[in-house]
Amino acid sequence: MVVVDASASTRRHQALSDAKGLLAQLFEDAYRQRVRVAVLQASGNSPQWLVSGAKASKMLDDWLTTLGAGGGTPLLQALEDVAGWLKLRRKQLPQEQQRFVLLTDGRLKAWSTLPVVECPGLLIDIERGPIRLGKSRQMATELAIDYVHIDETASL
Numbered sequence: 001m002v003v004v005d006a007s008a009s010t011r012r013h014q015a016l017s018d019a020k021g022l023l024a025q026l027f028e029d030a031y032r033q034r035v036r037v038a039v040l041q042a043s044g045n046s047p048q049w050l051v052s053g054a055k056a057s058k059m060l061d062d063w064l065t066t067l068g069a070g071g072g073t074p075l076l077q078a079l080e081d082v083a084g085w086l087k088l089r090r091k092q093l094p095q096e097q098q099r100f101v102l103l104t105d106g107r108l109k110a111w112s113t114l115p116v117v118e119c120p121g122l123l124i125d126i127e128r129g130p131i132r133l134g135k136s137r138q139m140a141t142e143l144a145i146d147y148v149h150i151d152e153t154a155s156l
Contacts, residue, residue, distance in 0.1 A: 001082055001119075002026070005104035005126075006043035007073035012105075013128035016069045018150055019103045022124065024064055026101070030056035036096075038085065039063075040078050042104075044071035047078035053089065073108055079143075083115040090118075100145065106136030114142045121145030124153060 004023065010016040030037050039050040039060065050063055079102075086098055100121035107127070123145055125136035140147035 001038045001040075001086060001098065001100045003040045003042060003047075003075075003078050003082055003100075003102045003104075004067070005073065005075050005078075005102075006041055006067060006069045007075070007105075007107070008070050009073070009107040010105050010126060011069040015105055015126040015128045015150075016067070018128075019124070019126045020064050020067060022150065022153055023103070024061065027056055027060040027064070031058070031060075038089075040082060041067070042073065042075045042078040043069065044074065046074050047081055049081075052085070075104060075108060076111055076114070079117065080115045083117050086117060086119055102143075102145070103150075104136055104139070106139050107133060108135065108139075111139075114139065117143055117145070123147050125149045 006016060035056055036053050037056045038052050041048045041050055082100065089096065098119035100117050100119050102121065102123045103126055104123065105127035106125060121143065123136055123140035125147065127136060137147050
């Protein structure tokens, strides 16, 4: 399960461009391993499902090419959608191993609580620039998932 924050703030300092490079490698690996993926884009007014549990395909490369940043940050709604989707998927396919990856700069105005995402996960912080708010680390802690900044992903 991959969630991509493509809100307007991710345009700053090439954050989304760098994230797209990382996603291209992730999708290539998934394609080679014949892994099923789900991809949710959080931008504009509401999250948009791109793929929902299908085998990784070259179509993801086409989407990455056209992916741009803009609009609001419906990330909280995306996280709620993910939590529900993963729970339903576990009931339908209990033998399936799930992994959750969230790419975000963490620039949300505020949040009170985050939904429980019941699977191992990784938040990749794409916040760039001289002034960093550091909200992504807090978000990862509250989601109970691992955290890494995109600059440190070469070691993954």
